[in-house]
Amino acid sequence: MKKWIVLICFSACFCAFAETENKSPAGSEVGSPIRPLAQDYVELAHSPTGGAYHPVYTPSVIKGLGKRLIAAYEFGGSGLINNAHILTSDDGGKTWQERGTMAMTHGRLFRAGKSFYYLGHRGALRISRSDDNGQTWSEPVLLSPKDESWHQSACNVWRDKGNVYLVMERQMPKKKIWGWDVASTSPVVMRAKEDSDLTKRENWTFSNPLCMRDAIEGYEENNFPWDYFGVPFFEHKYPDVTRLCTPKNGTRHRNAFPMGYLESNIVRILDKNHYWYDPSGNTLHILMRANTGGTGYACLLKATENEDGTITLGLESVPSGKKCLFIPNPVGQMRFHVLYDKKTKLYWLLGSQATDSMSRPETLPAERYDAPNNERHRMVLYFSKNLVDWCFAGLVCKSESPKEARHYAAMDIDGDDLIILSRSGDKNAKDAHEGNMATFHRVKNFRDLVY
Numbered sequence: 001m002k003k004w005i006v007l008i009c010f011s012a013c014f015c016a017f018a019e020t021e022n023k024s025p026a027g028s029e030v031g032s033p034i035r036p037l038a039q040d041y042v043e044l045a046h047s048p049t050g051g052a053y054h055p056v057y058t059p060s061v062i063k064g065l066g067k068r069l070i071a072a073y074e075f076g077g078s079g080l081i082n083n084a085h086i087l088t089s090d091d092g093g094k095t096w097q098e099r100g101t102m103a104m105t106h107g108r109l110f111r112a113g114k115s116f117y118y119l120g121h122r123g124a125l126r127i128s129r130s131d132d133n134g135q136t137w138s139e140p141v142l143l144s145p146k147d148e149s150w151h152q153s154a155c156n157v158w159r160d161k162g163n164v165y166l167v168m169e170r171q172m173p174k175k176k177i178w179g180w181d182v183a184s185t186s187p188v189v190m191r192a193k194e195d196s197d198l199t200k201r202e203n204w205t206f207s208n209p210l211c212m213r214d215a216i217e218g219y220e221e222n223n224f225p226w227d228y229f230g231v232p233f234f235e236h237k238y239p240d241v242t243r244l245c246t247p248k249n250g251t252r253h254r255n256a257f258p259m260g261y262l263e264s265n266i267v268r269i270l271d272k273n274h275y276w277y278d279p280s281g282n283t284l285h286i287l288m289r290a291n292t293g294g295t296g297y298a299c300l301l302k303a304t305e306n307e308d309g310t311i312t313l314g315l316e317s318v319p320s321g322k323k324c325l326f327i328p329n330p331v332g333q334m335r336f337h338v339l340y341d342k343k344t345k346l347y348w349l350l351g352s353q354a355t356d357s358m359s360r361p362e363t364l365p366a367e368r369y370d371a372p373n374n375e376r377h378r379m380v381l382y383f384s385k386n387l388v389d390w391c392f393a394g395l396v397c398k399s400e401s402p403k404e405a406r407h408y409a410a411m412d413i414d415g416d417d418l419i420i421l422s423r424s425g426d427k428n429a430k431d432a433h434e435g436n437m438a439t440f441h442r443v444k445n446f447r448d449l450v451y
Contacts, residue, residue: 037381037394037449038420041439044087044096045073050428051436053077058084059421059438060109060154062412064116069093069414070134071421072109072118072154073438086118088134093419093440100137102128108154108410112164113195119143121150125168129199143201151185153263154410156338158284160268164198165191167264167286170209175220177239182260182291183219186211189266189284189303189311207303207311212260213238215301215315215325219259231326232259233293233373244361244371254361254371261288261299265338267347267387274386275319282306285316287387290332295354295373298332300324330382330390333357333373335408338387339418344447346383349390350420352407353378367403369432376407376432379422381443383450393449396420397441405432406439418443 047054054077061071067090074084082101086109089096107120116130118137125143130136144150149171158165172184186209196203213219222236234256235242242256265287269277276285282305290299302316315323329336331351339348356364357373364372378398382390397406408423419442425435 034395036397037443038441039397041397041422041424041441042093042096043437043439044071044421045075045085045438047075047436049077049436051425051430051434054080055430055434056423056436056438057408058106058108058120058154059408059423060107060118060410061419061421061440062109062111062116063414063419064088064111065133066090067092068133069419070109070116071096071438071440072107073421073423074105074107076105076434084118084120086134086137092414093442096440099134100128102137102140104128104140106150106152106154108152108157108166110157110164110166112159112192112198115198117198119166119168120152121168123149125150127199129197138199141199143199143204151262153335153408154337155263155335156265156267158266158268158340159194161281162194163191164194165189165266165284167266169262169264172209172211175213175239177258179241179255180257180291182262183213183238183258184211185260185262186214187261187264187286187288187301187313189286189313191305191311205309205311207313210301210313212299213258229326230294231292231297232256234371254364256293256371257291259293260291262291263289263335265336266303267338267340269387270345271386276302276316285387286313287327287329287336287338289335290326290329292326292333293371293373295333295357296328296330297326298329298336300327328388328390330392331380334376337409337411339411339413341413341447344383344450346385346450347387348393348411348418348446349382349384350396350409350411351380351382352376353380353395365402367401367431369402374432375402376405377402379406379409379420381418381446381449391451393446394443396443397422399425401427403427403429403432405429405435407432409441414442416445416447418446 054075069089084104087096104120126140151169189207238258244254284303286301288299334352336351379396381393424437424439
């Protein structure tokens with residue numbers, strides 16, 4: 001009997017010790033489920049039509065001067081003259097005041113010198129300026145010929161050498177393509193001196209355009225010069241769409257469109273040990289959403305600043321001499337945002353997590369939008385020192401339904417926190433693409449996520 005008492009006591013002590021040892025510094029259990037970093041939100045916009053006629057698009061957010069935050073979004077759909085809205089907050093994002101509206105789409109906020117700008121398009125490129133910390137905004141002016149058509153999302157801006165660099169995307173002439181034509185979407189690097197007036201076209205330098213159909217030999221013939229890694233995932237029938245399934249028993253159309261890249265971020269590699277580091281400081285890299293029908297890849301282009309001041313877009317290479325158009329990226333199938341943090345010397349990546357891209361299209365629930373890789377209701381955060389190897393930092397937020405999106409988010413640094421504005425939806429949204437909200441989230445002490 002005494003032996004059993006001793007064993008029981010020893011067992012209880014061991015269990016208590018084990019339980020104590022398995023506590024993390026924060027007190028949570030080791031091995032506990034991943035919990036959202038910023039599930040709570042402040043709603044900045046809500047569509048009166050549930051996103052069916054006027055969905056909420058293109059969230060953008062930046063840190064202003066002092067305690068001020070500046071945010072923007074737009075209502076899509078027809079019949080709206082001034083569809084873009086700009087707001088400010090002076091209490092950390094708890095409350096917001098509208099400061100201006102304008103006729104613009106795919107707009108992005110950024111700072112250059114002492115001014116703030118809102119750059120987007122209405123077909124042609126348009127830009128507005130604020131010289132009072134986002135309080136008032138000028139009438140938009142043209143930055144491109146009226147007959148040009150442009151595209152983008154509120155992706156990042158890079159600053160160095162006294163310049164501001166960003167990417168807008170020009171829609172090149174279509175070649176009888178049927179459906180979503182990202183094959184003709186071409187990133188164009190734009191560079192300007194930070195202290196110049198960025199509402200004047202002459203103060204900008206534009207790179208050459210380079211769309212995917214021109215970057216890949218054999219693209220228009222559907223004869224790609226590679227194999228063995230599953231790109232494209234579905235049959236590529238340029239210029240036609242590939243029908244994955246047709247509506248049946250409550251399901252919906254699901255399609256695969258010809259490959260392309262879009263929604264471009266721009267970065268410079270600063271690590272001297274990196275294979276793609278340029279000691280002259282004249283090379284930048286463009287990271288883009290890869291529309292391949294699959295997951296796991298983003299697209300990559302190289303931008304070279306030439307001695308004559310021009311900028312040339314082309315393909316990057318790896319040490320073997322092979323071209324590198326596709327690059328590993330855990331959220332590259334959807335619009336993502338890249339942000340460089342000087343304190344950690346890391347690139348931070350915000351995007352949409354795919355969990356069932358290998359499901360057959362006809363088996364997906366009716367509320368899932370489009371192709372299997374087009375999942376939009378789980379927003380995740382990663383960090384990397386080299387833009388190739390990404391470490392999972394956390395689940396930012398999620399919804400319980402794939403119809404209620406948390407996606408297409410923009411982010412900026414506010415002290416020790418990440419501030420995020422998401423294109424979102426609730427149960428009344430039309431679907432994950434046509435969401436009905438813009439939601440503000442804050443990831444506190446984001447640098448503590450590094451390991």
